[in-house]
Amino acid sequence: MRGVRCTGVHAPTTRSLLLEAVYAERSRDIARERSRALATRALLKSRPARGAARAPAARSGDPVRDPADHDRGRGRPALRRLPGRRRRPARRAVRTGARLPRRGRQDRRARRRHLGGHQPPVRGPRPGRRRPAARGDPRLPLARGPPRARRRALAPPHRRTAERGPDARRAHHRHGRLPPDPPRGPRGPPSPGAVTQVSTEDLPLAPAGGCGDGCACGADADEEYAECGLDPALAQLLIDAGLDPIEVEDVANVAIQEDLAHGEDVTTVATIPEDAVATGDFTAREAGVVAGLRVAEAVLSVVCTDEFEVERHVEDGDRVEAGQKLLSVTTRTRDLLTAERSALNLLCRLSGIATATRAWADVLEGTKAKVRDTRKTTPGLRSLEKFAVRCGGGVNHRMSLSDAALVKDNHVIAAGGVAAAFKAVREAFPEVPIEVEVDTLHQLREVVDAGADLILLDNFTPGECEEAVAVVDGRALLEASGRLALDNARAYAETGVDFLAVGSLTHSSPILDIGLDLREAE
Structure with a gap:
């Protein structure tokens, strides 16, 4: 690294040979970029001003000028040829009066800097040559971090049934709107669901639009209210359990987005007919205490595109034995399999915590x-x-x-x-x-x-x-x-x-x- 100054990258002398090679390459590219900038600035200064009179043509008897003198009529010495720089395209641009694309080169250099601090900038394209790819050590991290994943929009919430028992068929409104949390008193949070309102069939809700994820993004959304896309009956059950339905819906959306970030469930789409319907039984494989059944329903509510039926065999907090059914859901087979892992992840996690807590409570x-x-x-x-x-x-x-x-x-x-x-x-x-x-x-x-x-x-x-x-x-x-x-x-x-x-x-x-x-x- 001797002789390298002001490279924009600094590293202790104990760096590996690989890093020194990368920094050396980086410094050489920076030096070449500066040389090009100096050459371009000098050429622009030597260009006659627009509208200025040019020197008269040479007459017989006049002293012969140096052929290398590119600035006609001014007698200035020619620019020295810089290593790695081709002068001819730049000189042609000056002679014909065309403007050098300075702004374009600056924009390209700005874009190159976004590649990452360890990668040298891409050299400008030359006539008859393609632009080379950025070079860099792939083992070094990008300065700007990895690219952000693009998320796929989810289907809007659906209508569903939420009564306990196999004969439940009652349909509910798609959206329930909940007021924001009231200011908490000095002694802690208020009692769960104390001021929460949910739309009912007797008191329907005016359509407000929005995406149903609690962001109140609808055109007519009231700032004092947040929109919940869950079924009102399920939302009320969550409220009774001391949970915020909007927060539960957001967790469900995040869980599903992790699985569908790049498209759809390709295995399920390829193997299951679109109109197939099935029943899924959430079943305990070991004894314990169950928790999170309503959360699992919220995941299904986010995924399912049609109505689905729920039969609840146990409630949160109940002790269960191995092989016991906890929850049965009937819906489109594709939706059921797409939501399976996200629902089970949350249900197994919460039930594990409840089981461990019960062991302490028993002691x-x-x-x-x-x-x-x-x-x-x-x-x-x-x-x-x-x-x-x-x-x-x-x-x-x-x-x-x-x-x-x-x-x-x-x-x-x-x-x-x-x-x-x-x-x-x-x-x-x-x-x-x-x-x-x-x-x-x-x-x-x-x-x-x-x-x-x-x-x-x-x-x-x-x-x-x-x-x-x-x-x-x-x-x-x-x-x-x-x-x-x-x-x-x-x-x-x-x-x-x-x-x-x-x-x-x-x-x-x-x-x-x-x-x-x-x-x-x-």
Whole structure:
């Protein structure tokens, strides 16, 4: 790399030979580009101004000019021939009065820079030659990242039946419109579905248009309302379960888009007639607790292009045995198979969390302690995973950072002490519940005297938890965290703490094996 200056790329001398070769090639191309720019600028300066008088033709007796002098009548020395640059096309352009395509070359150079920082720019095309492809080491990352995937638009939501039982045939409106979430109070989110409205047959909804994905993109969309493309009956069931129908529909759309990002289900289209109808039975392959049946229905609602029938054999939160039917759906076979994996992914994931939570709840039965989740959830699936915890018999910690305050060790360090951190939050948000994490009994006494609502006992032993319960004496709720496992959960619960914080409920629970069995429609 000696002798290379201002290349626009910098690397330490310990780079591999491959990188040095790439950077050297890059620097040579930059140097050539600059040489071309200097040559073009000099040629343009030497061109006579438009309308200026030209020098008279040479007469006999006049001194003979140097044939290399290209600037007639001015006597300036000729430009030196630059390595790698052909002068003839440029000189011809000046002599004939044609303009050099400077802007075009600048645009091409700008486009070349979009290829990536490690790739040298493409050299300009020469007469009789094709433009060469960009060169670069494919093992180096693109500066602008990989190309964005193009998503395929989904079919609009359909009309469907959602009653329990095999004889359900009632049709519903296609769209239900839900008002936005009301402002949350200082003590947490409002009760689920408290102010939610859903259109009914007696109170139909005026058509508002839109894509049905909750973005309120219709021409007549009311800014105060968000549009839900799910069946109103299904939307109400989700509301009753404490879930937002629009959020569930968005999750379903994302799951389907992952499978149909580049077109359609080619296997299903090739092997299944378009008008074929079948019944699919969602069946448990092992014993556990089921959660997410309504979410699976939402996935089917997004995919299915015709009405479909649903027969619900169990409800979320029920214990099931291996081989037991959970849900039966009758619809077009193509739609059923296209939605199969996305629906099963969510159903198995949520049922696995519910099953793991139920194991903890069973161990704690007979004590006042409850197993509680954390914010260690899958991005985008927090509300669904916390719903699964509730289905398994657990309780939820805060849903977001704004629901309640949790002063942890980093906050304590930044504030200068656990009591100081608690007082700072109390002064800034006097009505927000505050939980404080403590590592020692000394810190515990500080925050109890300061008035903490909930105290997190981090990595306390069962004996230390029992002592902490005596110190607090009912003035605050206590939550044990760290060192927890199913085999010692009962010992912690019997100390008198109120909660056991278990992050593994949402970040480490195995799925519950559930499959889809296809059969002929009755």
